[in-house]
Amino acid sequence: MIAALTLAAACLPTADAHARLADAYGEARIMAGLSDRGAILEIWIAPEGGTWTALITTPDGVSCQVDAGQVHTVAPPIAPGDPA
Numbered sequence: 001m002i003a004a005l006t007l008a009a010a011c012l013p014t015a016d017a018h019a020r021l022a023d024a025y026g027e028a029r030i031m032a033g034l035s036d037r038g039a040i041l042e043i044w045i046a047p048e049g050g051t052w053t054a055l056i057t058t059p060d061g062v063s064c065q066v067d068a069g070q071v072h073t074v075a076p077p078i079a080p081g082d083p084a
Helices: 014-024
Strands: 012-013 028-034 040-045 052-057 063-068
Touching: 012 014, 014 052, 014 063
Parallel strands: none
Antiparallel strands: 012 063, 028 040, 040 052, 052 063
16 A cells, blocks of 8 residues: 555644554654755655655645555665766
8 A cells, every 4th residue: 555645634734644664554754854945755664564755844834645555665875976
């Protein structure tokens, strides 16, 4: 099953979105980054189930699903200058 907040609830209060991803899909946040627009991009994964979800969280406390899928790989960082 693909992790999803559902189309009817693609945006939720951040606490609710986080709880749903953790409780319903077993996902945990592995990355958060501040965008130039002031939002936070979050990547959540479920190590056991293989699902992942990308959220955009706005300063007003709303998180919206950007995308989700069923397969992920956590790759090591690429060193500066590495052609990989």
